[in-house]
Amino acid sequence: MTMFRKKLPNPARDRFLEVAKSHLGYKTRPSGLSDFAAQTGYSGHAIPWSGAFIDVVARDSNIVIPSCVYTPSGLGEFAARRRVVSEPEPGDIVFYVFPTTDQFSMPHVGIVTDVIDYNSTGVFIAIEAQVASGLPRASTDRTGIFERHRWKYDVMAFARPEFEHRPGLEEKMQTGIVFVNERLVRPGKKNSDVQTVQNALVEVAGLTDFSAGAFDATTQRAYSRWQRQIGYVYPDCTGVPDKRSLKVLGDRTGRFRLKTDSEES
Numbered sequence: 001m002t003m004f005r006k007k008l009p010n011p012a013r014d015r016f017l018e019v020a021k022s023h024l025g026y027k028t029r030p031s032g033l034s035d036f037a038a039q040t041g042y043s044g045h046a047i048p049w050s051g052a053f054i055d056v057v058a059r060d061s062n063i064v065i066p067s068c069v070y071t072p073s074g075l076g077e078f079a080a081r082r083r084v085v086s087e088p089e090p091g092d093i094v095f096y097v098f099p100t101t102d103q104f105s106m107p108h109v110g111i112v113t114d115v116i117d118y119n120s121t122g123v124f125i126a127i128e129a130q131v132a133s134g135l136p137r138a139s140t141d142r143t144g145i146f147e148r149h150r151w152k153y154d155v156m157a158f159a160r161p162e163f164e165h166r167p168g169l170e171e172k173m174q175t176g177i178v179f180v181n182e183r184l185v186r187p188g189k190k191n192s193d194v195q196t197v198q199n200a201l202v203e204v205a206g207l208t209d210f211s212a213g214a215f216d217a218t219t220q221r222a223y224s225r226w227q228r229q230i231g232y233v234y235p236d237c238t239g240v241p242d243k244r245s246l247k248v249l250g251d252r253t254g255r256f257r258l259k260t261d262s263e264e265s
Contacts, residue, residue, distance in 0.1 A: 012163040013091040016061040020111045020127045023053070026145040036129060040069050040231050050109050053129030053145065054093060055231055057111065058161070064252065065161045067231035071095060071107045077229055078159035080206075088112045088158040094126050095156045107156060113147060122152040178256040185241045190214040197241070200253040201226060 028034050036056045037049035051068035058065045066077030075095045078084055085092065092112040099105040110128035118124045125147055132139060133146045184193040194215045201207040207222035224239035230248055243258065250256040 010091075010163055012061070012063055013161075016057065016063055016091055016161070016163070017111070017113060019061045020057045021113070023057070023129075023145045024127065024147065026129075028143040032143065034130070040067075048099075048106060048108075048130060050128060050130040051106075054109055054111065063161060063163060065093070066229050068093065068109050069231040070228070070233045071109045073228040073233075074109070075107070075157060075159065079157070081162075083160050083162065084157050085160050086158070088115050088118060088124055089160070090114060091161065091163065093159045093161065094124075094150070095159065096150070096154050097156045098154060110148070110150075112158065118152070123149055124152070126150055179259040180246065180250065180256045181259045182241060182243055182246055185215065185246065187215050187217075187220050187240060194219070196256050197223075197246070197249065200249050200255045203253050203255075204229065204249070 026035075034049040034052065036052040037047055039056050040052045048071075051071045051074060054065070054068040054074075066074045066081070068074035074093070075084075078093070088094065090113055094110050094112050096108040096110070098108055108128065108130075110126035112124055112126050114125035127145065127147050129145045130142050131144065131146055131148060132142050133144065134148050178196055180193045180196055184191050185197050190213050192213065195213040198207060198210055198212065198219055201219065201222045205222040205225045207219065210216060210218045210222075220239035222239075223241060223245075224237050226249060227237040227239070227245050230245060232245065247258045250258055
């Protein structure tokens with residue numbers, strides 16, 4: 001007799017799916033520009049936005065995942081964290097072998113919503129952005145958000161978010177606040193602010209073999225990985241800190257707070 005393990009309630013995953021489903025039926029503006037791409041800072045007629053949709057849903061659900069704006073980076077980060085799984089569940093991120101736009105463009109991505117027939121037929125249901133509805137006689141323009149039936153043979157990988165992981169500044173900063181000055185955290189600099197940032201990079205980007213307090217090449221590569229994690233795309237993921245990425249790093253790890261202009265004066 002086959003035994004099925006009962007799934008435990010997971011409010012964070014349920015919220016993630018609820019927010020994703022709330023966007024079903026969305027269509028891009030007449031110009032073809034996506035509101036989701038605009039929210040990630042990368043918006044244009046030729047820029048795929050299926051991954052931007054995933055990022056916005058995660059943000060609005062208050063969960064933290066590797067950014068999927070550039071889907072190869074997102075899949076790579078999920079793999080590095082050993083979050084790639086063979087059997088899908090609702091809430092998993094699915095990366096497909098086919099691209100969203102032209103030949104040789106980056107992989108398409110979606111959110112798994114139903115796997116009831118997966119073991120018997122290999123079919124699952126996913127919410128995806130930048131697709132057509134797939135319905136007979138409907139428009140084939142890939143300008144909307146719809147649920148689609150997909151085959152396991154189209155899948156490159158399933159990745160499972162850490163729904164139980166809810167980092168935040170308020171949870172981790174128990175004692176005195178450490179401030180970091182953006183101007184002091186630059187390649188070639190050597191100071192305590194750099195070391196504070198390095199300690200944060202150890203936690204989120206696996207920084208190792210670095211010179212403590214010195215913003216060396218190893219630190220810059222780790223910082224570039226951090227920028228990719230939060231949605232920076234070439235040529236912006238240079239490994240040179242900027243205000244936004246530093247602020248998110250401090251908030252995410254709880255190790256420091258970015259010094260504001262008024263606090264610097």
